[in-house]
Amino acid sequence: MARLFEPLIGIACALAAWEIAARVAGNATLVPSPATVWNALVAMRGSELPRDIAASIVHLVVGYVAGAALGLVLALVAGSSKWFAAVIDPFAEFLRPISPIAWIPLAILMFGVGGGVPVFLIFYAALFPIFVGTLDGIRRVDPTLVNAGRALGASRATLALRVIFPATLPSIFAGARLSLGVAWMALVAGEIVGGDAGIGWRILWYQEFFQMDRVLAAILIVGALGLAADTLLQALQRRVLRWLPASEGTR
Amino acid sequence: MSGSEVGRGARVLLPLAVALVLCAVWEVAVRMTHSHGLLPSPTGVVESGAILTSSGVIVEAMSGSLKRVLIGFAIGGALGIPTGLAIGTVPALDRAFRPVLDGLRSIAPIAWIPMAILWLGVRGDAALFVVAYAAVFPFIVNASLAARLVDRRLVAAARALGAGPWTVVRTVLLPGSIPMLFTGARIALAFAWASIIAAELAIGIKIAGQGRSVAGIGQLMVETLYVRRDVDALVFYMLVIGAVSFLIDAGLRRLQRWMLPWSDR
Numbered sequence: 015m016a017r018l019f020e021p022l023i024g025i026a027c028a029l030a031a032w033e034i035a036a037r038v039a040g041n042a043t044l045v046p047s048p049a050t051v052w053n054a055l056v057a058m059r060g061s062e063l064p065r066d067i068a069a070s071i072v073h074l075v076v077g078y079v080a081g082a083a084l085g086l087v088l089a090l091v092a093g094s095s096k097w098f099a100a101v102i103d104p105f106a107e108f109l110r111p112i113s114p115i116a117w118i119p120l121a122i123l124m125f126g127v128g129g130g131v132p133v134f135l136i137f138y139a140a141l142f143p144i145f146v147g148t149l150d151g152i153r154r155v156d157p158t159l160v161n162a163g164r165a166l167g168a169s170r171a172t173l174a175l176r177v178i179f180p181a182t183l184p185s186i187f188a189g190a191r192l193s194l195g196v197a198w199m200a201l202v203a204g205e206i207v208g209g210d211a212g213i214g215w216r217i218l219w220y221q222e223f224f225q226m227d228r229v230l231a232a233i234l235i236v237g238a239l240g241l242a243a244d245t246l247l248q249a250l251q252r253r254v255l256r257w258l259p260a261s262e263g264t265r
Numbered sequence: 266m267s268g269s270e271v272g273r274g275a276r277v278l279l280p281l282a283v284a285l286v287l288c289a290v291w292e293v294a295v296r297m298t299h300s301h302g303l304l305p306s307p308t309g310v311v312e313s314g315a316i317l318t319s320s321g322v323i324v325e326a327m328s329g330s331l332k333r334v335l336i337g338f339a340i341g342g343a344l345g346i347p348t349g350l351a352i353g354t355v356p357a358l359d360r361a362f363r364p365v366l367d368g369l370r371s372i373a374p375i376a377w378i379p380m381a382i383l384w385l386g387v388r389g390d391a392a393l394f395v396v397a398y399a400a401v402f403p404f405i406v407n408a409s410l411a412a413r414l415v416d417r418r419l420v421a422a423a424r425a426l427g428a429g430p431w432t433v434v435r436t437v438l439l440p441g442s443i444p445m446l447f448t449g450a451r452i453a454l455a456f457a458w459a460s461i462i463a464a465e466l467a468i469g470i471k472i473a474g475q476g477r478s479v480a481g482i483g484q485l486m487v488e489t490l491y492v493r494r495d496v497d498a499l500v501f502y503m504l505v506i507g508a509v510s511f512l513i514d515a516g517l518r519r520l521q522r523w524m525l526p527w528s529d530r
Contacts, residue, residue: 024361044383097279100271104280111514112507113459118466119490119499196459199399202373203463207470207487214376218467221379233376240371 046227051234054227062216063235069211070239073129074201077136082190084137085144089182090174092145093152106145114139114200122208129211132204139197140190147189151182184258187251194247198240213239302496309497310504317498322485323505330461330481331509337393338450338457341400345453346446348401349408350438359409366405374399375463387468392481395464400453407449411442444525451517458510462486482506 029048036047046054055063092099114135121131155178163177205214213235220228271279288307295306317323352359352366374395381391415438423437465483482502489498 020357020360021364024363024365027361028365096271100276101280101283105284109507111510112503113462113510115459115462115466116503116506118463119486120496120503122490123496123499195456198371199373199375199460199463203375203466206375206378207463207466214373217376217379221382226380226383229379233372233380236376237368237372240373241368244371 043224043226046230050227051230054225054231055234058228058231066211066213066216066232067235067239069129069215070132070201070205070213073132073205073209073212074136074197074243077133077201078140078197080133081137081140082144085141086148089145089148089152092149093178094174099149106142110142110146113196115196115203118204118207121204125208127208127210129209131208132201132212132214135200135204136197139193139200143189143193144186147186148182151185152178154185155181184255187247187255191244191247191251194244198243202236302494305496305500310500313495313497314501314504317501323482323502326480326482326485327505327509330465330483333393333481334396334454334457334461337396337461338400338454340393340397341453341457342404342450344397345401345404345449346408349405349410349449350412350434350442352405353409353412353442354438366402370402370406374460375467378464378467381464382468388480392461392464392468392483396457396461399460400457403449403453403456404446407445407452408442411445411449412438414445415441444521447517447521447525451514451521454513454517455510458506458513462506 032048036042036045036050039045042050088102092102117135117138118131121134125131125134159177159181160173163173168176201212202214202217205212206218209215213232217229217232217236220226220232292307295301295304295309298304301309352362377395377398378391381394385391385394419437419441420433423433428436461481462483465481466487467483469484469487482505486499486502489495489502
């Protein structure tokens with residue numbers, strides 16, 4: 015029973031510290047109190063908030079699906095052709111250290127201020143972890159499994175789909191979760207610097223009007239969305255990788 | 266699977282040849298369409314790179330950004346390592362504060378920029394806040410993991426031999442968690458470097474065209490994009506940012522192998 019209340023104690027401590035900071039500052043603009051931010055959140059609920067959240071989710075999903083799909087295809091081709099791998103590997107190694115954030119100015123140049131910027135950044139942020147993770151997984155597939163499949167008469171397509179692809183899933187998920195932090199920041203940064211919709215863009219909008227209670231409320235929503243994305247990915251990972259021994263599936 | 270083995274020579278020459286062909290096609294395309302100045306071109310990037318390096322503009326901006334990254338990284342470590350070790354050793358603390366920390370960790374550091382500007386000003390301290398915020402969580406996560414993975418028998422043995430809590434921390438907990446702390450530091454530094462760029466871009470957008478001095482690589486990029494409109498320079502900055510990320514990661518990996526040869530990762 016006590017275990018259920020322990021997280022509540024932590025949250026209560028954090029709220030108390032926030033309230034004390036707000037009282038000490040004594041300035042609702044400098045440090046809006048928890049109650050003010052809650053009121054702002056309630057006031058935002060009926061108007062622009064759902065639209066901003068939806069816009070950010072659309073950016074995330076469109077960019078991520080496109081990046082993951084390209085990464086997957088490139089890795090599958092590289093996994094089956096050593097020549098293609100020899101060409102694409104150095105390019106991937108060259109581009110990988112360039113964080114999506116560094117692309118923001120060029121993305122603004124290419125797509126103009128708008129939804130294209132955050133979508134491109136998420137696309138780029140998803141591409142490399144998925145590509146590297148998949149290729150790494152393909153190279154580490156247990157040859158016994160492949161030989162067994164072949165001996166049992168599996169075609170190349172069946173082999174790729176039923177043996178190699180499932181075996182790469184753990185390393186794909188590992189890469190995806192590792193990159194989610196940077197991907198999420200790239201999305202928010204893209205919306206702040208070069209977007210015209212979404213929760214990140216809205217933070218800057220409120221700042222223009224000096225509504226700091228709303229700014230802080232939007233910041234908390236960024237956190238809630240980030241947490242939701244990570245939780246969802248984790249749940250998906252557990253579901254898809256049910257067949258793995260627990261130690262590997264939950265790392 | 267299929268295809269013959271790729272020889273060592275081909276492994277180097279093939280990508281190089283492809284890169285050269287791509288650059289040539291790119292260069293010709295830019296020249297044919299007379300879009301030099303609108304689109305970056307390989308020779309243009311090299312040219313602006315040479316100019317920016319010899320004039321010292323890039324060096325100055327980079328050292329400004331790197332200085333803030335290091336300070337923010339140090340603040341993140343100073344706050345994150347003790348917090349992580351405490352959470353990792355006392356399970357009740359972990360259960361109480363993990364939800365709060367997970368929530369805070371999920372806020373993209375860059376989202377704090379308006380509050381950071383309000384609290385600390387646009388001069389560079391606001392970017393520092395974002396960097397420290399980015400760096401603190403990898404430290405917390407890895408320090409708590411490290412403390413949890415320290416062999417309990419060693420702690421028990423030290424206690425049985427009469428070591429006080431401070432001695433246990435100093436002689437058992439800290440040395441035992443150093444490899445994982447190192448990993449935390451590497452992730453923290455990489456994340457800090459990405460977030461300084463984001464923070465400086467966001468600050469740059471606010472003050473672009475107001476004639477303020479350029480403080481870091483992010484502000485320089487915004488100025489280049491909106492004031493000087495030099496597309497070649499933008500590509501050059503991007504390459505430099507990538508090179509620094511690469512050097513940070515490779516350098517810390519090497520340092521880790523050298524300092525902690527027994528730890529694999």
